[in-house]
Amino acid sequence: MSPSQTEASQTEATRPARPPRPASRPNGQWKVDGTAPLNGNEAWKQEDGGLNVRERIEEIYSKQGFDSIEGTDLHGRFRWWGLYTQRKPGIDGGKTATLEPHELEDKYFMLRVRIDGGQLTTAQLRVIGEISEDFGRDTADLTDRQNIQLHWIRVEDVPEIWRRLEAVGLQTTEACGDVPRVVLGSPVAGIAVDELLDPTEAIADITARYIGIPELANLPRKFKTALTGHPSQDVVHEINDVGFVALRHPELGLGYDLWVGGGLSANPRLGERLGAFVTPDRVADVWLGVASIFRDYGYRRLRNKARLKFLLADWGPEKFRQVLEDEYLHEALPDGPPAPTPTQQGDHVGVHKQVDGRFYIGVTPFVGRVSGTMLTGLADLLEQHGSARLRTTPHQKLVLLDISEENVEPLITALDALGLAARPSLFRRSTIACTGIEFCKLAIVETKQAATDAVLELEKRLAGIAVPQPISLHVNGCPNSCARIQTADIGLKGQLLPGADGGQVPGFQVHLGGGLASVGRDEAGLGRTVRGLKVTADDLADYVERIVLRFLADRGDTETFAVWAHRADEEALQ
Structure with a gap:
């Protein structure tokens, strides 16, 4: 054995034994792996919690403007107070996955008002509407988590917005972020x-x-x-x-x-x-x-x-x-x-008797899109008809409470003029849509207008055709499913599709037959996808009309759309 081999053997013999390699990498479970952060997000959350950014917003950023905001605060901690930067106008969906967040974002924010249980007074609703009018270019969306979102918010205006909200018992605390989000509650x-x-x-x-x-x-x-x-x-x-x-x-x-x-x-x-x-x-x-x-x-x-x-x-x-x-x-x-x-259906649309003998009325805008003007107008209407309470719903609807019998029909007429339907068409009632590319940095396609246009077209094409129960249509701008596409009768996931000229056009992958707790379902289930089943945004109304008519022609006597969609062959679903 050569000296070098002898030295090597001695070294191996005296070297401490290596500890056994763990079977898998740690998952970052605090009670199992300890609290040492395993990625950048976990590191900055431990260095300075998201709740702490409020003081900097009030004392520094609101006074020095958007360009003064530190990056981790902007893209992280701001969420703990309901603030996300919104998408810069004019950036098409093809760039969503290729640009960095700072390249996609505008110097304005989406602000989410937290409404636990969906419970609002008309005074609170009026304040949200006035904030939209004064600071948000009259924008507002009802979300499918009972919140209201505003857009075009400047960081300079956030302290005043907080002051107004908190004066009437509302907040944006933990409306976003790695926290307990809004608590959904029955609207009734x-x-x-x-x-x-x-x-x-x-x-x-x-x-x-x-x-x-x-x-x-x-x-x-x-x-x-x-x-x-x-x-x-x-x-x-x-x-x-x-x-x-x-x-x-x-x-x-x-x-x-x-x-x-x-x-x-x-x-x-x-x-x-x-x-x-x-x-x-x-x-x-x-x-x-x-x-x-x-x-x-x-x-x-x-x-x-x-x-x-x-x-x-x-x-x-x-x-x-x-x-x-x-x-x-x-x-x-x-x-x-x-x-x-x-x-029974759980969206509470229509007129229903309350336990005290008065009535509540469930109304729907188009796919959750409202405005500050509409919200302040609704607050006025309710008070004129003797009510001071309402609720938001997990279906982008509003439920108006405490209406006396003699005020029901006059209020419904006034609500129609405001753009809120108590007796909506089949698809206006059952269609929801996420924010989409108009404001969201993750979106690939536009949703709100596409869904609204489809609903208006379907109202004309399917007028007078008897459909046994609502068929839900959920439109989402990206794969993240904020609009719950996998649990809709017809769920649409935004993506870009090949166009006739060799370019790309907005479109959707189709999910069929999903649903949660509802009439006619033995249990909740996720929708099915069919290989190659995609539809362009321009052809959306054509596809929905075609699939609904095929369902009505093929269904059994008591068969729901979801049951039919899961048993139908692929040809029937095209």
């Missing part, structure tokens, strides 16, 4: 004749105790909540991180069925029941437990895996419930049955 909480439980107190308890606190202001990503006490299950609980659905337990009385782990985007997954029954007085505690599991065990290494649905997929509902009970509640929850299948 406390007023519906057939309501099982009023979730208003539970929603108020959650928001008062846990929104805006540092302990829950750094989650792996967003955390979405839904509560309903109405048998129509009107809060899309299956696609929220945590959901509470009212039911009557055969032994324990009224309470909630607990769901966790739902979410859509590019990796859709419906939530699952934990089989646990939650009494009304325990809702906030159970909510905190689920949110804390997400904080402590949620995956933080990869942003595209940092939602609760991925943890639930790995753990399963049994382990999730066990950890919730053992580590966070320190007691077992009672077992409970599932809530009954709904027997």
Whole structure:
């Protein structure tokens, strides 16, 4: 053996043994891997929390203007206060994936007003409308998470906007960001004749105790909540991180069925029941437990895996419930049955009697697009007809409360003139659309106008044709599914398609047969895609007309569109 070989052998013999290589990379779970940040987002969230940026907005950025905003604040912490930069006008969808955020963004913001449970007074509505008129070029959108979004907001005006909102009890706190987002609640909480439980107190308890606190202001990503006490299950609980659905337990009385782990985007997954029954007085505690599991065990290494649905997929509902009970509640929850299948639509459109004998009226604008002028006009109309309350819905609708019987028809006539329909057409009622390329930096195609144009055309083409129940049409500008395309009868995902001249034109990939809790469905389900089934924006009305007529010709006597779409052959769906 040569000296060099001897030296090498001795070195190997005396070298300390290497520790075994871990089976997989850490996921950034705080209770498993420690809190050391594994990516840039996690690093800046720990260095300075998102809630802290408010002081800089008020004292520095609003006084020195957009160009003074530090980059991590602009593209990160501003979201904790409901602020995103909006898309610069004139940038086509083909550049969405190729330009950097600072190249796509304008020096204006989208501002999201947080409306937990969708509950508003006319005084609050008027303030939102006036802010839109004074600071947002009269823009406003109803979202499918019961918020109202404004556009064209300058950072210089944000402190005054906050002052006006907070003076009437509204806020933008944690309307965006890696935090507990707005809490969805039944739009008819406390007023519906057939309501099982009023979730208003539970929603108020959650928001008062846990929104805006540092302990829950750094989650792996967003955390979405839904509560309903109405048998129509009107809060899309299956696609929220945590959901509470009212039911009557055969032994324990009224309470909630607990769901966790739902979410859509590019990796859709419906939530699952934990089989646990939650009494009304325990809702906030159970909510905190689920949110804390997400904080402590949620995956933080990869942003595209940092939602609760991925943890639930790995753990399963049994382990999730066990950890919730053992580590966070320190007691077992009672077992409970599932809530009954709904027997009525959950959008609350139309005229309905309240528990006190008055009426509520559900109205729809075109695909959630309203304006400051419309909102202030609505506040005036309601007060003129004896009402001071209304609700936003998870379906881009409004529900107007406390209308006396003699005021119902006069109000409906006045609402029509304002652009809000209480008796809308089939597709005006059931179509929603995301913000789209008009304002969103992630969008590839335009949505609001495309959807509106399609609805107007379909109203003419399908007039007088009997359709047994609403067919939902959801239009989204990118793959992120803000408009819930996988859970619509007809869901459209924006993309660019080859044009006749060799270029590209706006269009959509088609999803068919999705749906959540609704009449005629045994269970929620995701839509199917058909290979090569895509439609240009210009041909949207043609396609929807064709597929609806084919459905009506082929369906069985009681068959819903969703059931038919899943059994139909591909030729029928083209």
